[in-house]
Amino acid sequence: MSANAPLEPREDRPRLADREAVLALLCRYIAEAWRSFDEPRPEEPPVDVALAARLREPLPEEGVTPEEALDDAARVLDASVSPSRPLYLGYIGSTGLEVGVLGAALSAAYDVNLAVTAGGADLVERQALEWVASFVGFPHSFGAFTSGGMTSNLTALLAARERALPGARLRGLDGRRGAVYCSDEAHHSIMRAVEACGLGSDHLRRLPLDDLRRMRPGDLDAAIAADRRAGVTPVAVVANGGTTLTGAVDPLDQIADVCDRRGVWLHVDGAYGLPAAATASAGPLFAGLERADSATLDAHKWLGVQKACSVVLLRDGTALQDAFGHEERYLLHREGEPNAVDRTLEYSRPFRSARLWLAFRVHGAAAFRGYLDHTLALARRLVALLQDDPAFELLHRPQLSTVCFRHVPRAGLGLLDLNAHNRELALAVQADGRVYLAAAVVDEQVCLRVCFVNFRTRDDEIEHVVEVVRELGARLAGASYHPGEQQRT
Numbered sequence: 001m002s003a004n005a006p007l008e009p010r011e012d013r014p015r016l017a018d019r020e021a022v023l024a025l026l027c028r029y030i031a032e033a034w035r036s037f038d039e040p041r042p043e044e045p046p047v048d049v050a051l052a053a054r055l056r057e058p059l060p061e062e063g064v065t066p067e068e069a070l071d072d073a074a075r076v077l078d079a080s081v082s083p084s085r086p087l088y089l090g091y092i093g094s095t096g097l098e099v100g101v102l103g104a105a106l107s108a109a110y111d112v113n114l115a116v117t118a119g120g121a122d123l124v125e126r127q128a129l130e131w132v133a134s135f136v137g138f139p140h141s142f143g144a145f146t147s148g149g150m151t152s153n154l155t156a157l158l159a160a161r162e163r164a165l166p167g168a169r170l171r172g173l174d175g176r177r178g179a180v181y182c183s184d185e186a187h188h189s190i191m192r193a194v195e196a197c198g199l200g201s202d203h204l205r206r207l208p209l210d211d212l213r214r215m216r217p218g219d220l221d222a223a224i225a226a227d228r229r230a231g232v233t234p235v236a237v238v239a240n241g242g243t244t245l246t247g248a249v250d251p252l253d254q255i256a257d258v259c260d261r262r263g264v265w266l267h268v269d270g271a272y273g274l275p276a277a278a279t280a281s282a283g284p285l286f287a288g289l290e291r292a293d294s295a296t297l298d299a300h301k302w303l304g305v306q307k308a309c310s311v312v313l314l315r316d317g318t319a320l321q322d323a324f325g326h327e328e329r330y331l332l333h334r335e336g337e338p339n340a341v342d343r344t345l346e347y348s349r350p351f352r353s354a355r356l357w358l359a360f361r362v363h364g365a366a367a368f369r370g371y372l373d374h375t376l377a378l379a380r381r382l383v384a385l386l387q388d389d390p391a392f393e394l395l396h397r398p399q400l401s402t403v404c405f406r407h408v409p410r411a412g413l414g415l416l417d418l419n420a421h422n423r424e425l426a427l428a429v430q431a432d433g434r435v436y437l438a439a440a441v442v443d444e445q446v447c448l449r450v451c452f453v454n455f456r457t458r459d460d461e462i463e464h465v466v467e468v469v470r471e472l473g474a475r476l477a478g479a480s481y482h483p484g485e486q487q488r489t
């Protein structure tokens with residue numbers, strides 16, 4: 001560019017005409033959303049007809065004002081199911097901490113490139129890994145922020161595969177066979193990861209559960225020994241740090257004993273449950289976590305930040321590099337130093353850690369422990385209410401913040417198909433809109449599954465949840481509903 005060349009007008013570039021005004025509008029929409037999360041809504045509003053029609057229009061050749069488009073986006077989102085609402089208790093949601101929105105917006109504005117050296121952002125990634133490891137009591141902070149529990153589990157298993165079957169990333173399995181071990185209720189992402197590792201899901205050993213729905217270390221030991229005898233290499237044991245279905249935490253210490261004795265990589269899938277390791281009430285369930293080779297934690301679940309923000313932690317600082325390290329013509333190493341992408345499965349990655357880092361900075365670890373304890377107490381309260389109530393049946397002994405139960409209407413005894421009744425009841429609760437629950441299946445029994453991970457849910461709302469389910473359940477069963485009566489309806 002010559003010094004005298006006329007400057008191209010940068011105003012032609014896609015820049016918003018009045019940045020401050022649009023930002024102020026965005027702030028108003030965000031503040032409105034936050035206000036709407038303060039209290040439960042009586043129902044979920046539909047998308048209005050005119051907006052729904054616009055959502056079917058083809059790609060526009062000409063744009064509209066950002067205000068107009070933003071207004072539509074805000075209205076679409078207001079008519080979408082948001083896990084941030086206080087009585088969203090289905091699946092595994094998140095609080096959607098306000099501070100996470102600040103982190104997401106700010107980091108999107110800078111859009112740093114974390115595949116290579118990014119400068120200051122690298123320091124935040126490092127510190128956030130250290131903080132999350134120290135929060136849950138995992139003594140190593142090697143690792144990465146990933147797009148979710150699925151990617152974190154896959155990342156850990158690819159590292160484990162390279163350790164157990166060296167050279168597998170280059171030569172493939174080359175006639176070798178490798179197996180992974182987990183409980184029968186491990187998340188499906190483990191199966192998917194085993195498939196993606198090329199091990200074949202037939203080589204995933206899903207071991208039977210004990211009466212707390214946990215893996216039995218004796219069965220694990222026997223399964224590993226049997227594979228070794230058959231010439232199959234044990235690649236990794238995946239222990240649950242809170243199953244998705246019921247929140248069961250496998251006996252990590254005893255599983256670590258087996259892994260030590262047999263020389264097998266131990267991964268803890270704590271995508272949902274691992275934050276509970278930081279609490280006094282549930283922490284003891286995680287004894288042995290410090291002996292694991294790797295662990296997954298989704299900050300977008302029980303640590304309250306927005307999707308997607310998962311963490312994979314590793315004991316060995318070279319394991320990720322062994323699994324992913326490379327040098328390409330377009331990604332040269334600076335003075336022999338690897339790039340960040342030499343330690344991650346993903347290339348382009350958003351600056352996810354900024355959300356968690358800001359959340360820890362603003363709220364502090366003590367507040368997080370308090371929030372987690374609060375949600376654990378909500379589960380205990382629900383269990384206490386259900387246990388004393390003949391209209392409900394608990395389907396397991398909850399360890400964390402997940403409770404599976406079903407409605408058993410007196411009117412339906414012997415007449416109703418309880419599975420069909422509870423499946424319909426979950427849909428009826430969702431259609432009603434006061435509470436959001438989802439159906440699940442425990443031991444072939446369809447039930448309602450509640451997962452408390454939202455820090456906004458209040459203690460005094462648990463009875464309301466039970467009453468909504470009772471009312472809708474009774475209505476479905478065709479029986480009369482008498483508020484306040486605690487009897488089978």
Ligand SMILES: Cc1ncc(COP(=O)(O)O)c(C=O)c1O
Pocket residue numbers: 092147148149150151153187189242243244269270271272298310
């Ligand atoms: C225990 C467990 N592992 C893995 C996953 C997958 O996580 P993600 O949806 O973040 O990929 C989940 C999701 O609920 C989970 O509960």
